[in-house]
Amino acid sequence: MTTAIRPKRLALLGSTGSIGTQVLDLVRLFPDRFQVCGLAAGRNTDLLQTQVEEFRPPWVSLATREDATAFKAGKRQATAPQVFWGPEGLERIAGLPEADLVVSALVGAVGLRPTLTAIRSGKTIALANKEPLVMAGELLLEEARRRNVAILPVDSEHSAVFQALQGQQKKDLKRIILTASGGPFRTWSADQIAAITGPEALNHPNWKMGPKITIDSATLMNKGLEVIEARWLFGVSLEQITVVVHPQSIVHSLVEFQDGSLLAQLGPPDMRLPIAYALAYPDRLPLPHSALDLTGLSGLTFFEPDLEKFPCLALAWQAARAGGSLPIVLNAANEVAVAAFLRGELPFGGIPRIIRRIMEKHAIIHPRGLEEILAVDEKIRSLTETLIRAEGR
Numbered sequence: 001m002t003t004a005i006r007p008k009r010l011a012l013l014g015s016t017g018s019i020g021t022q023v024l025d026l027v028r029l030f031p032d033r034f035q036v037c038g039l040a041a042g043r044n045t046d047l048l049q050t051q052v053e054e055f056r057p058p059w060v061s062l063a064t065r066e067d068a069t070a071f072k073a074g075k076r077q078a079t080a081p082q083v084f085w086g087p088e089g090l091e092r093i094a095g096l097p098e099a100d101l102v103v104s105a106l107v108g109a110v111g112l113r114p115t116l117t118a119i120r121s122g123k124t125i126a127l128a129n130k131e132p133l134v135m136a137g138e139l140l141l142e143e144a145r146r147r148n149v150a151i152l153p154v155d156s157e158h159s160a161v162f163q164a165l166q167g168q169q170k171k172d173l174k175r176i177i178l179t180a181s182g183g184p185f186r187t188w189s190a191d192q193i194a195a196i197t198g199p200e201a202l203n204h205p206n207w208k209m210g211p212k213i214t215i216d217s218a219t220l221m222n223k224g225l226e227v228i229e230a231r232w233l234f235g236v237s238l239e240q241i242t243v244v245v246h247p248q249s250i251v252h253s254l255v256e257f258q259d260g261s262l263l264a265q266l267g268p269p270d271m272r273l274p275i276a277y278a279l280a281y282p283d284r285l286p287l288p289h290s291a292l293d294l295t296g297l298s299g300l301t302f303f304e305p306d307l308e309k310f311p312c313l314a315l316a317w318q319a320a321r322a323g324g325s326l327p328i329v330l331n332a333a334n335e336v337a338v339a340a341f342l343r344g345e346l347p348f349g350g351i352p353r354i355i356r357r358i359m360e361k362h363a364i365i366h367p368r369g370l371e372e373i374l375a376v377d378e379k380i381r382s383l384t385e386t387l388i389r390a391e392g393r
């Protein structure tokens with residue numbers, strides 16, 4: 001006897017970005033498994049329009065009221081969705097009663113409120129958006145525990161750890177080893193790195209990603225944010241997390257057990273693999289073009305990250321160890337500094353310099369609850385913008 005499985009209904013936050021479009025690639029490949037009930041985009045109304053025509057979600061959201069108006073005016077499809085906008089629109093999509101799974105492919109702190117809304121609405125979450133965990137990991141995991149909500153990692157390293165932990169006992173876990181590609185500047189000198197101004201930082205050797213995470217990968221801040229992400233997702237201490245540079249991006253991360261055994265997850269550097277694992281969990285989907293040719297590999301190497309050449313990783317460790325508001329400060333200063341670098345207003349070496357100055361000036365507090373966390377975030381953003389403007393004069 002065969003059992004018909006009802007398709008999983010997805011609410012997708014960040015549908016027009018790099019992860020969002022790959023989520024929709026998978027929906028397209030597996031129409032019997034997935035359906036889209038809500039899409040939240042930023043300002044790319046044209047791509048959202050195309051996505052709506054193809055996937056017919058009853059609900060969508062855009063960044064601003066103007067974008068929502070432009071979207072409605074450009075309506076081409078016969079069945080028009082209900083259109084929301086702004087931060088409230090994101091939360092409406094995150095809390096859609098008909099969604100079985102909320103996929104958060106947002107970038108940055110903007111994802112914090114909708115992630116919390118999804119948890120409070122009892123939704124399983126496939127989380128690609130790491131910044132909310134950096135800012136409010138304790139709060140989010142506590143809420144998720146209380147409501148018995150699963151947070152499934154989409155980040156490739158965390159998906160690797162999650163996969164390696166299946167069928168294991170938490171008490172046997174000794175250490176999590178996160179791999180880092182080392183980014184495009186791994187073999188450059190510190191002086192060469194400081195002088196980088198633009199496009200070379202946007203060319204990652206192994207992964208195709210959006211601009212913010214590509215710069216975070218080049219500074220290694222991404223790995224620092226991932227250390228904090230892993231700490232909360234897997235409930236381990238910072239002493240149980242190690243980062244190793246692995247330039248081939250084939251071993252996506254490892255878990256070490258008490259007996260010294262290491263379990264790793266390997267695969268080609270293709271985000272559709274960890275995305276598919278989170279979407280279909282606990283099933284595995286027959287993905288096309290995702291096999292790894294072991295005999296074609298020239299070698300797998302691992303070494304320690306250079307914290308002097310990549311001070312952002314050292315700053316992230318410092319913020320993680322200090323705790324309290326410092327990870328929020330790290331994240332907010334980084335988001336503002338990376339945006340300034342992308343606008344050509346800050347050299348590459350200015351990113352860690354600015355973040356360090358902001359962190360040094362900050363007196364750590366212990367925010368209680370979402371509003372206090374967001375207040376720190378907002379204050380630090382404005383301080384960082386002022387500091388960058390003052391430096392630019």
Ligand code: MG
Pocket residue numbers: 155156157226
């Ligand atoms: Mg990652």
